[in-house]
Amino acid sequence: MATVGRVAHVMRFPVKSMRGEELQQADVSFQGLRGDRVYAFVQTEKRGPFPWLTARELPELVRFEPLWVEREGQPALDVRTPEGKVLPVEHEELLREVQERAGRPARLHSDHRGNQDWAPVSIITTSTIRALCEAAGVPEDYRRFRMNIVVETDLPPFAEAKWEGRTVRAGEVALAVTEQDLRCVIITLDPDSSESTPPLLKAASDMNEAYAGVYASVVVAGKVSVGDEVVVEG
Numbered sequence: 001m002a003t004v005g006r007v008a009h010v011m012r013f014p015v016k017s018m019r020g021e022e023l024q025q026a027d028v029s030f031q032g033l034r035g036d037r038v039y040a041f042v043q044t045e046k047r048g049p050f051p052w053l054t055a056r057e058l059p060e061l062v063r064f065e066p067l068w069v070e071r072e073g074q075p076a077l078d079v080r081t082p083e084g085k086v087l088p089v090e091h092e093e094l095l096r097e098v099q100e101r102a103g104r105p106a107r108l109h110s111d112h113r114g115n116q117d118w119a120p121v122s123i124i125t126t127s128t129i130r131a132l133c134e135a136a137g138v139p140e141d142y143r144r145f146r147m148n149i150v151v152e153t154d155l156p157p158f159a160e161a162k163w164e165g166r167t168v169r170a171g172e173v174a175l176a177v178t179e180q181d182l183r184c185v186i187i188t189l190d191p192d193s194s195e196s197t198p199p200l201l202k203a204a205s206d207m208n209e210a211y212a213g214v215y216a217s218v219v220v221a222g223k224v225s226v227g228d229e230v231v232v233e234g
Contacts, residue, residue, distance in 0.1 A: 005153030007170050007228045008126060009142055014066040014077055015089065016040035016115050017054040019191065020146060021066065025225040028173045030218045031113040032120030033148055035068075039077070039089055040115040041098055044105045052115070055186045058102040059194040062186075119178050122147040123160060123168065124213030131157035132187075132212060135203035143191040144200070145183075147213050151230050158208045166234040172222025180211040187212070 011020045016037045027034045041053040055061045063082040077089040087094040099106050124147040133140040142150045163177040183204050188196045204210045
């Protein structure tokens with residue numbers, strides 16, 4: 001058992017491919033962070049194991065900002081468009097705008113268990129982020145990688161790859177690391193402007209076969225907070 005660092009950032013993404021939400025503390029169930037990727041847009045004319053409409057097809061999605069509000073005494077989700085218009089996530093006007101920008105038909109899908117790609121929780125180290133951003137010549141920005149937990153550590157870049165098959169503990173939570181995260185063009189998108197920097201994906205490919213960060217399943221549910229010690233077992 002070894003202490004590898006501390007939690008630097010906890011991120012939740014209420015709508016798949018839209019802007020993330022920075023948290024000081026999150027409740028983690030066996031389905032992942034509560035409220036993470038509970039909404040996603042689906043391409044209605046696409047069949048296959050990955051039907052989502054994401055920033056791969058519509059880079060501007062990263063500039064749409066989900067906002068939690070209270071409506072009729074219950075939590076509800078709005079979305080602020082890049083132009084500043086605020087609409088309920090299930091509003092037809094938001095769907096029309098997404099479809100028009102993407103140039104393809106879509107529908108909104110909701111699932112309280114989340115719409116993650118592989119496993120409920122994603123983890124990356126600051127050393128991996130720093131190495132990739134330096135290699136690509138872009139400002140260091142953890143938001144590009146869209147991970148749930150960012151671990152501040154002095155370990156070498158891509159050290160988290162060695163956690164595969166092991167258990168990571170952070171706060172009350174225990175996570176079984178299942179596999180590395182194979183990255184796509186989404187990491188090249190600036191979170192504020194959605195402009196693409198292709199050298200970032202090339203750096204990931206050259207340095208670690210396009211992998212950066214890891215996926216994990218939840219073994220013990222609980223709370224995880226910024227500042228929590230991160231320990232790797234096994």
